[in-house]
Amino acid sequence: MKRGGILSLLLISCLFHVSAQPESAGCWPSYRGDPRLTGFSDAVIHPPLKLLWTFKTTDAIKSSAVICKGDIYIGCDDGYIYALTGDGRLKWKFKTGTSIEAPPLLLNGIVYTGSMEGIIYALDAGSGELKWKYITDGQISGSCNWAQGPDKKHLHIIAGSYDFILHCIDALTGKGIWKYSTGNYINGTPAVSGELAVTGGCDGFLHIVHTGTGLLEKKISMETYIPASAAINGDKAYLGNYDGAFFCVDLKTGKTIWKKKADGPFVASPSIGAGKVVCATQNKYVYCFDARTGDVVWKNRARGKIDSSPVIAGKLVFIASSDGRLRLIDLQTGSESWTYEIGSALSGTPAVTSDLVVIGAEDGTVYAFGPEKVKTKK
Numbered sequence: 241m242k243r244g245g246i247l248s249l250l251l252i253s254c255l256f257h258v259s260a261q262p263e264s265a266g267c268w269p270s271y272r273g274d275p276r277l278t279g280f281s282d283a284v285i286h287p288p289l290k291l292l293w294t295f296k297t298t299d300a301i302k303s304s305a306v307i308c309k310g311d312i313y314i315g316c317d318d319g320y321i322y323a324l325t326g327d328g329r330l331k332w333k334f335k336t337g338t339s340i341e342a343p344p345l346l347l348n349g350i351v352y353t354g355s356m357e358g359i360i361y362a363l364d365a366g367s368g369e370l371k372w373k374y375i376t377d378g379q380i381s382g383s384c385n386w387a388q389g390p391d392k393k394h395l396h397i398i399a400g401s402y403d404f405i406l407h408c409i410d411a412l413t414g415k416g417i418w419k420y421s422t423g424n425y426i427n428g429t430p431a432v433s434g435e436l437a438v439t440g441g442c443d444g445f446l447h448i449v450h451t452g453t454g455l456l457e458k459k460i461s462m463e464t465y466i467p468a469s470a471a472i473n474g475d476k477a478y479l480g481n482y483d484g485a486f487f488c489v490d491l492k493t494g495k496t497i498w499k500k501k502a503d504g505p506f507v508a509s510p511s512i513g514a515g516k517v518v519c520a521t522q523n524k525y526v527y528c529f530d531a532r533t534g535d536v537v538w539k540n541r542a543r544g545k546i547d548s549s550p551v552i553a554g555k556l557v558f559i560a561s562s563d564g565r566l567r568l569i570d571l572q573t574g575s576e577s578w579t580y581e582i583g584s585a586l587s588g589t590p591a592v593t594s595d596l597v598v599i600g601a602e603d604g605t606v607y608a609f610g611p612e613k614v615k616t617k618k
Contacts, residue, residue: 299339396411
């Protein structure tokens with residue numbers, strides 16, 4: 241690549257550092273919406289929502305979608321990564337050969353995602369052309385995340401693998417930068433805030449790693465293994481473990497600020513908004529905690545287990561569950577304001593923007609919802 245082209249890419253990278261943040265209600269570029277994995281959208285949702293379109297794949301969908309500039313990207317168990325237009329037409333699909341359960345990451349016009357074979361793919365978002373691939377030694381179930389390099393110019397891709405390793409990769413070239421070894425599988429997505437990457441694992445520890453060097457900053461016991469991801473707000477990380485304990489941890493001191501016991505394993509990642517933390521258990525309960533004290537503000541029971549992570553959109557919370565229902569719950573009260581019965585298990589997280597809410601189901605269908613159009617009298 242010529243020097244001018246490289247400089248242009250670096251300029252785009254610097255600009256994207258601003259545009260990738262969750263302030264845009266029209267873009268959901270990553271799993272949980274932003275690098276800190278807050279699961280929060282600025283989109284203003286007015287239920288009821290209407291099913292706008294569906295798109296059928298050839299196998300179950302456990303991946304979560306991302307949306308930006310009207311385009312949608314999602315992985316599938318049929319081994320393809322799909323790119324769809326905002327009205328549900330196929331733009332392109334890329335064959336990996338093995339299941340894609342990890343949600344994609346959209347960054348600088350490139351789609352990054354990992355496969356159950358342990359390969360991270362970088363694809364051109366417009367054409368689906370392969371830019372590079374990076375091979376790990378274990379399956380990748382969590383999404384890729386990103387961080388700025390130490391020079392504040394280059395971007396790094398950070399992802400965990402079942403090879404026990406947190407991998408840092410150059411976003412432009414696909415070359416490995418550093419590896420950090422944990423004591424067991426990494427199932428979730430690393431949360432990134434500033435120069436820290438925070439990941440839990442099946443070794444029962446929360447690992448806080450420097451994004452520039454890959455060196456361990458802190459290692460905090462979470463008592464048992466952590467299936468999902470942490471969410472970061474300021475200097476605090478929020479996460480649950482498989483024994484049903486939910487934690488608020490101070491990232492500076494490494495101390496647990498509060499811990500609460502709930503019914504069932506926390507397989508879903510939490511969402512943070514308006515001073516509240518919302519998470520769900522496999523025992524069908526959705527919990528809303530006060531972010532500061534850990535007090536239970538409300539809890540809501542679904543009809544099926546919940547593996548899907550909630551998303552807060554303004555004053556409402558999206559909840560998807562294995563009974564095939566997508567619901568909207570009031571963030572303040574926990575009362576249900578809207579539900580849609582898809583009829584097939586939902587394990588992926590909804591992607592939420594002002595115009596589209598997209599989720600894949602285990603019947604192999606992508607479902608897109610939007611606001612009801614109000615008819616005006618002539």
